[in-house]
Amino acid sequence: MSFVEYSDLIQDGDVAIVYLNHNSAMPVKVQAGSQTQTRYGVIRHSTDLIGQRYGSKVTCGKSGWVYVLHPTPELWTVSLPHRTQILYTTDIATITMMLELKPGSVVCESGTGSGSLSHALLRTIAPTGHLHTVEFHQQRAEKVAEEFKEHHVDHLVTVRNQDVCKDGFGVTGVADAVFLDIPSPWEAVGHAKTAMKKHGGRVCSFSPCIEQVQRTCEALADHGFEEISTLEVLLRVHDVRTVSLPLPDFGPDSPAQSEQEVAEKPPPPAAPNHASVTLKTTTPPREIPGHTGYLTFATKPRS
Known part of the structure; x- marks a missing residue:
């Protein structure tokens, strides 16, 4: 294991990163016979870490699981x-x-x-x-x-x-x-x-x-x-969300049509009252990090 070279397998003596969730991680010095307590349960180094591939999903006792990642500067x-x-x-x-x-x-x-x-x-x-x-x-x-x-x-x-x-x-x-x-x-x-x-x-x-x-x-x-x-x-992070907007009614397809053409053209089928379009949009943060x-x-x- 090195911070500048990637290794596939977790070995005794490595420093691994236990990833708990998107804003919580902890470094663990891997040692045979040792164990590490997390909020999701215990990790036993000899059986749960050593020999496993970096990026593996590790079960912690009976309470939950974590990912064990290769260390990077980030x-x-x-x-x-x-x-x-x-x-x-x-x-x-x-x-x-x-x-x-x-x-x-x-x-x-x-x-x-x-x-x-x-x-x-x-x-x-x-x-x-x-x-x-x-x-x-x-x-x-x-x-x-x-x-x-x-x-x-x-x-x-x-x-x-x-x-x-x-x-x-x-x-x-x-x-x-x-x-x-x-x-x-x-x-x-x-x-x-x-x-x-x-x-x-x-x-x-x-x-x-x-x-x-x-x-x-x-x-x-x-x-x-x-x-x-x-x-x-x-850093300004935008929130991406899905919104539904009602379909607009723009009237006849061509405003320049004659009255006779409009009269001869069959009317389009009526749109239901609930017709709408779904799209994704972003919302800027109300507060910017200091x-x-x-x-x-x-x-x-x-x-």
Whole structure:
């Protein structure tokens, strides 16, 4: 099992995602002889998981069933243990696209936090890329390094426990892209430029407050970055429903017909009073999900 390579069968030692319903999932470390309690009953690892195919429907005792899925960055994002606030798939998808990441890219990230974005970056740059991620908090850095090893992606990532605003990323001239998710990203812009390759690259900063964005944009401009832009990604889900509308009566087929033609033409059969047409329509949400943060992007010019 690896977060960047798919496996067919569940094996002892894997991390599997137990999918309970559309908004609830939980990670499970598969171990022979162990069992996991869910709201639908107990899952026995030796008999219910090991040797089964990922995607299988597993019966939990006598109370219900769940699906056991192969881990992906998206599933990890909705099920990981939160040690910090995390980025979700809506922002993550925009970041990976706007940073122009691809297999083989080298990325610098700070801070690592709970590793939600990190897993998506690793899948995007695998199998030959590398992630240099910096986390200020020692316990969080140690925990995320342990998770990377458990998820079999540790060969693609280097975790450093240091202050990126003072000590930088620990690398020079190697990064194709840099991502900043720290309280004062403007203090790390110079280190981001140092970490990036001479031929250019992209940088992204995530900040919840517009005052942080303003100072970061000023720092980016002072360090010679170009194409500076800030955007906000909001998710708006439309509700699809089926409605029935009465059939309209438009009168004679051709208003320009003469009176004689109308008189000679037999009248159409009368439509029943309940005649209607069924169609699907969408309804916009009455409330839009709240603000998460601003994404500021910039390009390092080729030198």
